[in-house]
Amino acid sequence: MYTDEELIRLLREDSGLLSTIYQRHKAYCIRFMQSLYHDQDEIKDIYQDAVITFYEKVQQPGFVLTCSIATYLSAICRNQVLKRISFSGRHPVSHVDPNGELIKNSIDPADPGEEIKNERVKALTAILKEMKMGSGNCYEILARYYYRGQSMDKIATDLHYTNADNVKNQKYRCQEKLKAMLLKRLGIRNKEVRNG
């Protein structure tokens, strides 16, 4: 069984380990949230978001976890639960977990509801999903660069490019392709709106 430190180190290389973290701390976090909140479905969603947020934080350069993963996750869950039950106004969300452990590096995760802000992002999301399912490295390069914060050198090594410049060129081509597809999609939609 991996320690927290090992998991964090490996998680930067392999997102598959997030499943291990998810399962390892699920019972604890959900049990903890159940003492505050009774919507089981929402509790599960909150926990899932917390784990994803943790993953995103781990990908950020310079991220150092000063408490255990369980504590970190439970703190995120607690903040989210308190937000949902509108207690945050009267009971300010403290960064101390139920065990009394201070969370130095925890911040509230971005609101999942804000992921899709507008139509363009919605359209982009749909295009990227198609890209992910299709052939080519475009999605992988963009995801590694924009989501996991990997360097061009790292991407070049992992995806077997001869050097970082080649990755840079490929990324540019992918973005152009993405833009073209977006414009096409938005153009079609605008035409539909005008005709409708």
Add this chain to the structure above:
Amino acid sequence: MDNEILSELEIKAAIRSVEREAFREKFRQLDQEDTQQPPMPTPGQAPTRGRAPAIRREKIWLSSSDRMMQFFTLGEVIVSLVACFIGLYTSWNIKPGDQDPAKKTASDQQAPPALLPRAQLEPVSRGLSSAKGEQKEMTVLLPGSLGFARPGKISLTVMINTGGEVLTPSGEGYYLYDSAHRQILLQLPQGGVIDKLIATDPLLSDGVYISMRGIYYHLHVSGAREKLAPIQGKEKIEELDKIVFQNQ
């Protein structure tokens, strides 16, 4: 925002959305796998085994009221019963004499050495032989381990001579215990019989105890005739009572 410009923030937000959705899907699958597994046993409920549904369908219900049996196949039950029977049969029927001398048990190897070799013992026996007597194999009663397998059965040859020679003033008699040959020679008053042969440990390291008419006597390993003296210690008597009770 101009449609011609694609900002990095938009790409970031869209990729984040895709990745989050992929993670959520993965987590949903994990949750689903968890719910497909049998629930954790609650107190009072027999534990069950995690099996694929296809396999679980082949399980039989031996009794609708006996939930413990619901996840065991008939084959598993039969195999377990046969294994138990063989194990019990073997453990209760192995005699020290049945074993290969080259493969002596730990109890044989660790038993205290005989103080009197067979050659020297026989004359003692012959000295008692003028009296009437009998010879029999007696099983040593050992401390019980209720619910668990007992160690191999231990038997000793007990030769009892009655009458013949002048007994001790107290009238209990004499004994000679040869642990190497697993023999006990007893000279008892007329009509004297042993009720029980007891040991406090399977190695017989403390010698053996006999019970006659409800009185316990301690037989040490001996190289010569020893007087039989009743045990007086209350704790030892209780310990031997307990062993007798466990073997009833």
